[in-house]
Amino acid sequence: MPATPADSSLLMSRKDLAFQLYAWLDTEALVRRPRYAEHSRETFDAVLELGEQLAARYFAPHNRAGDLAEPRLEDGTVETIPEVREALAAFARSGLVSATMDEDLGGMRLPHVVSTACFSWFQAANIATSAYPFLTLGNARLLCAHGTPEQVDRYARPMLAGRFTGTMCLSEPQAGSSLADVLTRAEPQDDGTYRLSGNKMWISGGDHELTENIVHLVLARIPGGPPGVKGLSLFVVPKRLVSPDGSPGERNDVVAAGLNHKMGYRGTTNAALNFGEGAHLPGGRPGAVGELVGEPHRGLAYMFMMMNEARIGVGAGAAALGVTGYLKSLAYARSRPQGRPVTGRDPGAPQVPIIEHADVRRMLLAQKAYSEGATGLVLYCARLVDEQHTAEDEAGRRRAGLLLDVLTPIAKSWPSQWCLEANSLAIQVHGGYGYTREYDVEQHYRDNRLNPIHEGTHGIQALDLLGRKAVLDGGAGLRALGETVAATAGEAAARGGEAAELAASLTAAWERVTTVTAALWATGEPDRALANAAVYLEAVGHVVLAWVWLGQYLAASASDDAFHQGKRQAARYFFRHELPRTEAQFALLESGDTTVPDTDPDWL
Template sequence: MTDQLINDRDIDFLLYELLDTEQLLSRERYQEHSREVFNATLDTARTIATKYFANHNAKGDANEPRFDGERVHMIEETQAAWDAFAEAGFLAAHADFDEGGLQMPEIILRSAMAYISAANVSSSGYPFLTIGAANLIRTFGSEEQKALYLPPMQDGRFAGTMALTEPGQGSALADITTTARPQADGSYRLYGQKMFISGGDQSLTENIVHMVLAKIEGAPAGAKGISLFICPKVLVNADGSLGARNDVALAGLLHKMGYRNTTSTVLSFGEQEGAQAWLVGEPHKGLGYMFQMMNEARIGVGMGAAILGYQGYNHSLDYARNRPQGRLPSNRDPSSKQVPIIQHADVRRMLLAQKAYCEGSLALCFYASALYEDSHTAPTAEEREQAFALLDLLTPMVKSFPSRYGLKANELAIQVLGGSGYTREYPLEQYYRDNRLNPIHEGTEAIHGLDLLGRKVPMAQMAAYRLFTETAHRDLESARAHPELAPLADAVAEGLTLLNETTATLLSRLAADPDRTLANATVYLDMFGRVLVAWIWIKQALVATGGLANSPADSDDAHFYQGKLQAARYFINWELPEIKPQAELLQRFAPEPFEMQDAWF
């Protein structure tokens, strides 16, 4: 089977043709870099991914971490992977030069992480979380907190986590019960329990910095009373040396269907004297702060889901090209040679669907990373504000669409291999198990559907939604200038019109009847996601059309661009039309799930 991670040509297409990442070099922050530096960074990521992460993807799945009551034990390859990632500087890649960072654009860091995730999505969880926690401290922490925690997090001595979920609450963060008790020295003592904390304990680093949501005693009820705290596993002295063990205990490891080499933990804070912690920013604003890390994680989850689907596609494509079986229906000669299964039309259908889902999802996640970059470093305030607004609106789909359809792609990949796909001889069943987490963590589909329809679409008189439709229509007008793309552009325009009509219908009743209006929000999320990815495919088709016109016939580039165009045709002609029955259900407020009674089940 193939040992390929990501097709480098895909990365090159996304970075330099679809997104024009090279133009970032004109921004003051990146003027010391070059395209060669960007590519060298990706080359390093690919090498580390291949040498240190891919080598234990299956082994980490088969030998998950174990807790002996005192210490977490992990396979030794995980340590080597962590060390290689840290030594290459990736934990500090996007930090400023004067902070010891590489001052890399967000899109380059996320491209590098894509290689790591492709090699081993489970072991990539530790650096992924540490980068997010460090970003949170960098943005909202005090100067003392940044000086104390960022250097060891950036050099790999400390790891980071986000501790939100509690055993009885799940996504209902407003109802968390972890309590913070103020101390005379300005610190706090935490009491409570957190669950499903990825990377909450491990044997890779000398310390773990937990970013914990809790409520200060006497705080207002609900989300308005949540604060954010730094709570290290081991206390850190003022000079940066390690002190005593903090009152944070690992209650146990959770045993998962997939992502097995990323520890999933239950943590107890304050079983004895209370876990010592320090407030980040202002009291009662913690949930707003934590949304920075949560939104980064949501884009990362979408990227990971797209990559897992992409890896399944790679393996099933390789298998289909090399597995002989059967003959074409037109061949009635039983003595003739069997054909590779890729010659069977239904196998090509399954491969094309995977390609459309995964390359569309990957392009969507790269686009979101570019928006994140623009929201911080675009030349004008207006450009930064528009990028932030658009990213904020699209984040529910960036997380949820790849999570749903990357998983569907893995299912199709297993089907291409038939019975072999259902065995552990091939990695596809692990990809499927790993990917099954992605529709759940960092907000289930239902949570994101409610957020999208109930908050983000109507926010600021639908300003971000209007910005999305205006941006999409500009690309559709450009596509109509190409005769071969005009029918696809018209189909996506019809999809946008149907989305607009459905959105208007739903919002007309949102204030008066929010329960019934939001009852089918997950269907709306999927409908919006299909329209969004159809637009992303139009953007890719525009680039591919130009590239094809400048490529020699029958060249590798010509085949590459033809593949992009055919995937665009497939998605827009096969997948986008599914929004029509969805719109019908939504516009009539289809009542069956809402009206179903508990006693009737």
């Protein structure tokens, strides 16, 4: 029996999601494409409403309980609170796991952008529990794309049906950011299977009893392959071997060596997994039984398909935590009386709600700008996934792919950085109360602190953006983004007035992106160019978000009601308080500053 549903108006803003999907991203246009022909705004809205209801009923109520009673490993079994299993069962019944898939996989051909918006309800409600279906979906999608029909039947379909969950096993204790150093071995067997042995680390959902089985996708080396990342192959390794009838049977030789105890995200089990340590020996032979996925030595490429999706998903989760923190601190600010206006401090006058204080409004407006901007960015990326698959012509599909390439590191890192900051402001609005576990916001802040780390750290995203994506195909991705920015700026300029002023600021900022990128690479020295990559990532991220906000400003011009005024005000805030931060960053980058690389480690 689930608890009383949470107040969904404190999780996500239904109105803002509709604005982003329809007014800004024109998601309804997708229904004119053959793939989505059976959809309509009504079916999209029904999915969003289903997400809202399930999130409020099954996910939000145990968010704190999952934090307080983190999973425990006892006698080889991982114990979780019962509400997690109920939530996953409800999610499985909804069919949302396979929502974007084809009908033959139980799906409903839902656009990714709608699925991502729907999923944000669950992330806002309970980021830790939502991690299980999130990982499972990525895993299943990878198997459907690269696995054999048998692998799809044996592993992917049960995951899509909610019977199994999935993981991605990349890191090892000595190989986190550096996957070239993965050591796990996969020995080929006469029957075509492999036996895996090695130690994996930081495996979210790595062990639990929440579902019948767990499907691990594991990066490992087939002996004799090339060193480094080019010698990594991908294997599917189930926790329990799957019988011909599809039911999970004998335990495979995969055991949880321990659970990691984290500052946040505590409801998600996170395990060190040992493969092939002899704890369970199927058939008496050493090693965990695995099947190769796709071709040998192409594991990292396959994994990156899942990883790119996961990175946008991390951004979406960070954004959702930002939004719920904003909504909760907004509600608090409206109801908490404290102090009086700075002019006219008559102690006899009643106290005013703290939203009347300018500094509190500043903290709310900043949260709105960060979290709704981040939501916009990740939804735009999800919209690009749909374009990549369904745009009418090849040029449109290629263009979407280029934009996705260059935006993925930003969609992962910007929400992780700024919606963490939003959560910090949400605490600050609550004052001392926000620092206590009686209020949600301190948990959101702890949960969100993971997002700049997992699925590639901030520093890794920075190298990816400046070192790869900005120069890939001769800079085609950045050029495509520049054209997109210019199109929005052009539309705004044509409207004149304030819109044209914002457009001019954005155009000038984008000009800085292109000149600074060129200046950095003009050195021809990657170690100098990349030394301040994190500064570059943050500056370009802010410019991209200014583009998001200009687009939302234009989309919000249709009406002068409070909601649309709020969107425009958040856009103004972003252009006046946030975008100007970038000039100092661009100037630093353009100067070829070498303070960091010049620092001898012994000086520290």
